[in-house]
Amino acid sequence: MKKTIVIVDDHVLIAKALEGIIDNFNDFEVIYVAENGKDLIQKFEANNAIPDIILLDISMPIMDGFETVLWLQDNHPDIKVMALSMQGDDKSVIKMVKNGAKGYLLKNTHPKDLEEALTRLNKDGYFYPEWASKIILSNLNNHHDADTNIKISEREKEFLKYTVTELSYKEIAEKMFCSPRTVESYRDQLCEKLELKTRVGLAIYAIKNGFAES
Known part of the structure; x- marks a missing residue:
């Protein structure tokens, strides 16, 4: 069965x-198009x-890509959002x-390359080309290298190991022999410590x- 895609672009x-x-891709199909975030909602x-999957433009009237991906994160976190934009600056990449x-x-x-990116996004849960990965890692370096006082427990380290997999939080809880609520606690604590918002x-x-x- 093909994976379904919505395009959000004005x-x-x-x-x-x-x-x-x-x-024309073998494994994907577009089911409809929205003109901006409000139209999508x-x-x-x-x-x-x-x-x-949602392919999301950034510069849109009424409700732009930055606002839209935040809304999706809060209301439909299982949807994989791929930014597709003319904007390749560091600030836009990091914010998205x-x-x-x-x-x-x-x-x-x-x-x-788009087909390959969609395939990787669907399989791995995320996809960033080399240029975008460099921006993201550089930002993490600048943010965390100056702070050597961040303490991460062994259980939090174990949780971090599972964040790169396709396991759901419930499945991670089973692997860690704890409740889903405990796993959510690890996630929330790490996001607060590292000043991050997403998996x-x-x-x-x-x-x-x-x-x-x-």
């Missing part, structure tokens, strides 16, 4: 062109299908990732600091 011609490209409220985006691509991406941010931190390999 440029109708670009959205329709993108829809045509994706509908209205479509959800009108009982339109909830997609597996911190707000909950699990991938980032530029609009000049080749269709084959993606925790996963990147885990990879950077070697916890994913333990």
Whole structure:
């Protein structure tokens, strides 16, 4: 069964062109297009299908990509959000990732690279091209290298190891022989300590600091 995608972009011609490209992919299909975040919310409220993936522009009127991904993180955290924008500056990348985006691509991406990115996003739960990964890791370096007083418990380290997997929080709880509520507590404590907002941010931190390999 193909994974379903919704495109959120206020440029109708670009959205329709993108829809045509994706509908030629073997494993993905576009089910509808929204013009901005508010339009997307209205479509959800009108009982339109909830997609597996959202391709989200950043610069949009009424409700932009930054606001939209925050709303999705709070209301539909299982949807994988891939930013697709003309904006490749550090500030935009970091803000989208911190707000909950699990991938980032530029609009000049080749269709084959888009298909690969969607495949990786669906399989791994996140996808960042090399240039975006460098921005994210550089930001983490700048933020955390100056602070050597962050204390992470052994159980929190174990939780960090699982953040890079496809396991749900309930499945992580089973692996750690604890309740889902306890796992959520580890997540919340780490997000507060590290000043992160999403599992993606925790996963990147885990990879950077070697916890994913333990």
